[in-house]
Amino acid sequence: MASLRRSRRRPFSLQALLCVIFWAILDGFHQYVSHHRISTAATVRPRPLQSERIFITSIHWNNEAILRSHWNDAVIRLVQHWGPNNVFVSVYESGSWDDSKGALRELDFELDRLGVRRNITLSTTTHRDEITAVPSSEGWIDTPRGKTELRRIPYLARLRNLTLRPLEDLRRQGILFDKVLFLGDVVFTVDDVIDLLNTNDGEYAAACSLDFMRPPAFYDTFALRDSEGDAHLMQTWPYFRSARSRNALRSMSPVPVKSCWNGIVAMPAEPFLSSSPLRFRGIPDSLAQFHLEASECCLIHADNPLSRIHGVYLNPRVRVGYTGAAYAAVHPSWLSPQFMVLGIWKNRLRRWVSTTFFQDFVVNRRVALWKGRSQNRHEVGEFCLINEMQVLISNGWAHV
Numbered sequence: 001m002a003s004l005r006r007s008r009r010r011p012f013s014l015q016a017l018l019c020v021i022f023w024a025i026l027d028g029f030h031q032y033v034s035h036h037r038i039s040t041a042a043t044v045r046p047r048p049l050q051s052e053r054i055f056i057t058s059i060h061w062n063n064e065a066i067l068r069s070h071w072n073d074a075v076i077r078l079v080q081h082w083g084p085n086n087v088f089v090s091v092y093e094s095g096s097w098d099d100s101k102g103a104l105r106e107l108d109f110e111l112d113r114l115g116v117r118r119n120i121t122l123s124t125t126t127h128r129d130e131i132t133a134v135p136s137s138e139g140w141i142d143t144p145r146g147k148t149e150l151r152r153i154p155y156l157a158r159l160r161n162l163t164l165r166p167l168e169d170l171r172r173q174g175i176l177f178d179k180v181l182f183l184g185d186v187v188f189t190v191d192d193v194i195d196l197l198n199t200n201d202g203e204y205a206a207a208c209s210l211d212f213m214r215p216p217a218f219y220d221t222f223a224l225r226d227s228e229g230d231a232h233l234m235q236t237w238p239y240f241r242s243a244r245s246r247n248a249l250r251s252m253s254p255v256p257v258k259s260c261w262n263g264i265v266a267m268p269a270e271p272f273l274s275s276s277p278l279r280f281r282g283i284p285d286s287l288a289q290f291h292l293e294a295s296e297c298c299l300i301h302a303d304n305p306l307s308r309i310h311g312v313y314l315n316p317r318v319r320v321g322y323t324g325a326a327y328a329a330v331h332p333s334w335l336s337p338q339f340m341v342l343g344i345w346k347n348r349l350r351r352w353v354s355t356t357f358f359q360d361f362v363v364n365r366r367v368a369l370w371k372g373r374s375q376n377r378h379e380v381g382e383f384c385l386i387n388e389m390q391v392l393i394s395n396g397w398a399h400v
């Protein structure tokens with residue numbers, strides 16, 4: 001009796017297993033075919049109106065290699081394409097110990113030759129100068145190693161804010177811009193920028209590229225939050241926990257996210273010039289003291305009133321790299337059928353077996369404690385928070 005039952009059950013479970021495998025292969029194949037069809041079909045590239053004026057900004061620290069190999073040339077090509085009268089280039093470099101300054105002086109010289117308006121500031125203030133300064137009222141924190149140290153994020157926010165200063169000066173002169181384009185230290189092309197500006201037919205509060213240092217993993221995880229506000233589930237395709245973000249990615253459509261800052265980013269200029277102008281910031285020191293931190297590049301989306309109206313999008317068609325090799329590895333395509341099938345399954349399994357409950361619990365409890373200590377405490381960028389403390393050190397920055 002027992003042996004009869006067993007022999008009956010075996011073909012059934014084998015059948016079930018085969019069914020699942022067959023479904024998995026078919027599903028993966030279907031995903032790949034539809035992805036491939038979409039990503040190869042849409043090569044039409046509507047040019048944005050030439051009248052669109054862009055304010056180009058970047059901050060640099062020890063970027064000489066990429067500046068000389070790719071970045072400077074890419075900026076020159078971009079301003080030539082757009083026309084010197086339709087751009088402003090705002091660059092802030094500080095404290096590099098390689099020859100970033102020399103490389104940026106060359107860029108300055110070229111831009112001058114082309115008649116491009118710009119502010120290229122090369123500051124001699126080093127990280128050491130910053131951290132040995134007398135702690136001021138803001139941006140410093142008592143760290144577990146018993147020191148009062150300079151927080152990294154408010155420092156970066158300050159530098160990014162400096163690059164936005166000319167926007168206001170220019171407005172006083174009656175010169176206005178449609179978009180602010182934030183360039184990371186990445187390899188990019190004019191077409192990448194055009195595609196980025198055209199994200200979601202030009203309707204967005206922010207549009208980001210996807211950035212790669214060591215493909216196939218994407219790079220900047222600190223500021224990326226999916227449509228539900230969750231951090232990435234995995235660093236390789238299809239990255240996200242939320243179904244909305246994943247579905248858009250699969251069809252190579254603009255991916256709705258709550259925050260992104262991966263490589264190059266475009267935002268309408270208007271919020272930066274409003275009566276209470278949008279600026280980069282860190283979370284309050286009193287909150288950071290609970291061992292929490294948030295990227296200035298995530299908080300900016302939380303603060304931007306346009307985020308709720310127009311949305312923040314990551315454009316998977318625009319892929320940039322921190323090296324020439326990384327850029328080449330993700331063009332023209334960056335996904336093989338095997339990789340997609342594996343990715344879909346890895347993502348599925350991780351969603352089945354993992355939860356954000358414990359991470360959220362830690363963050364939420366600390367925020368609740370912080371709120372409890374004083375009245376009127378509120379952080380709109382709660383979804384940006386992570387369990388970290390970051391400080392500046394003389395040769396970079398550190399987790400403490």
Ligand SMILES: *[C@@H]1O[C@H](CO)[C@@H](O)[C@H](O)[C@H]1NC(C)=O
Nearest residue numbers: 154157158161279280281282
């Ligand atoms: C950012 O810029 C604004 C305006 O320039 C300034 O008031 C604010 O203090 C800056 N924030 C940081 C963190 O430096």
Ligand SMILES: *[C@@H]1O[C@H](CO)[C@@H](O)[C@H](O)[C@H]1NC(C)=O
Nearest residue numbers: 119120121162163165166169
């Ligand atoms: C260029 O930018 C820096 C940093 O914001 C500022 O201090 C300087 O005054 C600006 N220069 C000009 C000519 O606007």
